[in-house]
Amino acid sequence: MSKIAKTDIRTLSPQVLEALLVEQGEQRFRVKQINEWLWKKGARSFEDMTNLSKKLRTSLREQFVINSIVADKVQHSLDGTIKTRFRLYDDLMIESVLIPVPADRRFTVCVSSQVGCSLSCKFCATGQMKRVRNLDAAEIFDQVVLVNEQCLEKFGHPLSNIVFMGMGEPLLTYKNVMRSIELISSPEGLNRSPRRITLSTVGIAKMIRKLADDEVKFNLALSLHAADDEKRNSIMPINEQNNLTVLLDAIDYFYQKTKNKISYEYITFQDFNDSIADAANLVKLCKRFPVKVNIIEYNPIEGL
The missing domain is CATH 3.20.20.70 (Aldolase class I)
Structure with a gap:
């Protein structure tokens, strides 16, 4: 069975990402933190997002990728x-x-x-x-x-x-x-x-x-x-x-x-x-x- 490709988190709108995180029990402000890492700081790894909990970083890594060039x-x-x-x-x-x-x-x-x-x-x-x-x-x-x-x-x-x-x-x-x-x-x-x-x-x-x-x-x-x-x-x-x-x-x-x-x-x-x-x-x-x-x-x- 072929492995299902993960979604690049950067293709998600803030609204979609917020809905997913809230559904998983995360606070809404986490979306702003994640987007700051992605778009203000150009993070290329979830491990770079040091103000997120280790649990959330692991969850993001399991669900998504960052397809940096x-x-x-x-x-x-x-x-x-x-x-x-x-x-x-x-x-x-x-x-x-x-x-x-x-x-x-x-x-x-x-x-x-x-x-x-x-x-x-x-x-x-x-x-x-x-x-x-x-x-x-x-x-x-x-x-x-x-x-x-x-x-x-x-x-x-x-x-x-x-x-x-x-x-x-x-x-x-x-x-x-x-x-x-x-x-x-x-x-x-x-x-x-x-x-x-x-x-x-x-x-x-x-x-x-x-x-x-x-x-x-x-x-x-x-x-x-x-x-x-x-x-x-x-x-x-x-x-x-x-x-x-x-x-x-x-x-x-x-x-x-x-x-x-x-x-x-x-x-x-x-x-x-x-x-x-x-x-x-x-x-x-x-x-x-x-x-x-x-x-x-x-x-x-x-x-x-």
């Missing part, structure tokens, strides 16, 4: 960036990147939201992988906690910025990403300012409008990479269903409703999107609302 490999680049490959509970792998700029006291983590990606952008290694599954909110949260520890150890400074710009498309796992940002920014969680969080998307217009309607407080970045539809279609298939006119309408809607910062990510490809005409087209896309353009040098990827 685990660093599998760390790679240091010459430019100072630190890439960490994390192993998930089901042995799948994701990556996070720490981008330090010590002179400016800026330390940014780039987090993943999916294992793989389904959008097939021609220049992206992840885009050549199939999407295996979405990350749950806790797996995204863990990346921030663990890379923050890495940042403190290496630079003596906490993370200053969080960007959803790693593996996967954040708007295709909307619920989990929103929950992770809630945990990261809430006083009951890591208490990070949402103004220091940026969600980067290839551009899914209806979901950008949903962000606006949900009145999010974080910033939005569009992975643009070409300033006309013909070129963007050729490297980003999603543009065929979300062309630049539709996208800019959605981003304008987002800006008018939230006034949050907007940026364009623009990788330059030699003799493709780096001409004077391309620059002129890019300027036109910057006139509807305030926007910052990040010009990024392309790092060739073997096989692409």
Whole structure:
């Protein structure tokens, strides 16, 4: 007979956890204590929860697990960036990147939201992988906690910025990403300012409008990479269903409703999107609302 897998306690809402504990004779305030360990302190073991009784810790361990991600490999680049490959509970792998700029006291983590990606952008290694599954909110949260520890150890400074710009498309796992940002920014969680969080998307217009309607407080970045539809279609298939006119309408809607910062990510490809005409087209896309353009040098990827 196969062994029944335990539930990750972090997937339970406070209400469900409270009902379970009360049914087992525990006091309601224990839920707050447990959640403080899980979300404020990033506990990775029930044994870490030292203000709980030994009996309760044993009971939690028998009923639940904490499926924390685990660093599998760390790679240091010459430019100072630190890439960490994390192993998930089901042995799948994701990556996070720490981008330090010590002179400016800026330390940014780039987090993943999916294992793989389904959008097939021609220049992206992840885009050549199939999407295996979405990350749950806790797996995204863990990346921030663990890379923050890495940042403190290496630079003596906490993370200053969080960007959803790693593996996967954040708007295709909307619920989990929103929950992770809630945990990261809430006083009951890591208490990070949402103004220091940026969600980067290839551009899914209806979901950008949903962000606006949900009145999010974080910033939005569009992975643009070409300033006309013909070129963007050729490297980003999603543009065929979300062309630049539709996208800019959605981003304008987002800006008018939230006034949050907007940026364009623009990788330059030699003799493709780096001409004077391309620059002129890019300027036109910057006139509807305030926007910052990040010009990024392309790092060739073997096989692409």
